[in-house]
Amino acid sequence: MYAQFNEQFAAATRQFADTAARINRLTLENAEAIFGLQLAAIEERSTATFAFLGQAAQVRDLDGAKTLFPKGAQIVRENVEKSVTTGQDVLGRLVKVQESVAQIAKGQFEAATRSANDTVKQAQEQFAQATKGATQATEQATNAATGKSSK
Numbered sequence: 001m002y003a004q005f006n007e008q009f010a011a012a013t014r015q016f017a018d019t020a021a022r023i024n025r026l027t028l029e030n031a032e033a034i035f036g037l038q039l040a041a042i043e044e045r046s047t048a049t050f051a052f053l054g055q056a057a058q059v060r061d062l063d064g065a066k067t068l069f070p071k072g073a074q075i076v077r078e079n080v081e082k083s084v085t086t087g088q089d090v091l092g093r094l095v096k097v098q099e100s101v102a103q104i105a106k107g108q109f110e111a112a113t114r115s116a117n118d119t120v121k122q123a124q125e126q127f128a129q130a131t132k133g134a135t136q137a138t139e140q141a142t143n144a145a146t147g148k149s150s151k
Contacts, residue, residue, distance in 0.1 A: 012112075015108070015111070019104060019105075019108050022104060023101050023104060026097055026100055026101065027097065027101075030093055030094070030096075030097040033093060034090050034093055034094075037086055037089055037090060037093075038086060038090070041082050041083070041085075041086040044082065045078070045079045045082050045083075048075055048078065048079075049075060049079065052071060052072060052075045055068065055071065056068055056072075
């Protein structure tokens with residue numbers, strides 16, 4: 001009896017460890033991809049910003065400053081757009097990973113439910129067999145005590 005319990009516990013522990021490893025792998029891959037996306041966005045926008053600052057450093061008169069303002073506004077707008085787009089990409093990746101984790105968890109719950117149902121069915125069958133055997137033994141003992149022959 002203890003061996004069966006230990007085997008069930010060991011199997012459940014292995015299953016939990018495998019599931020945790022899969023979830024951790026998904027999470028780490030997602031974190032790496034998100035970090036890459038954000039780093040690429042920062043690199044791209046900082047390059048554009050520093051190019052603009054280089055142009056701003058070369059301005060020597062008021063006319064040059066007047067042409068610089070529209071470029072500055074465009075850089076700011078592009079930076080904001082890129083930040084929003086990157087944020088949406090990150091959010092989309094997070095949602096996909098959470099859906100994957102939910103699917104894994106759902107599969108684990110379904111497997112545990114099936115296992116529990118199988119164990120319950122097996123216990124019910126064993127109980128029915130034991131009850132049938134006890135009933136027959138009781139009938140035989142009763143019949144032997146009353147002197148009747150068994151069926």
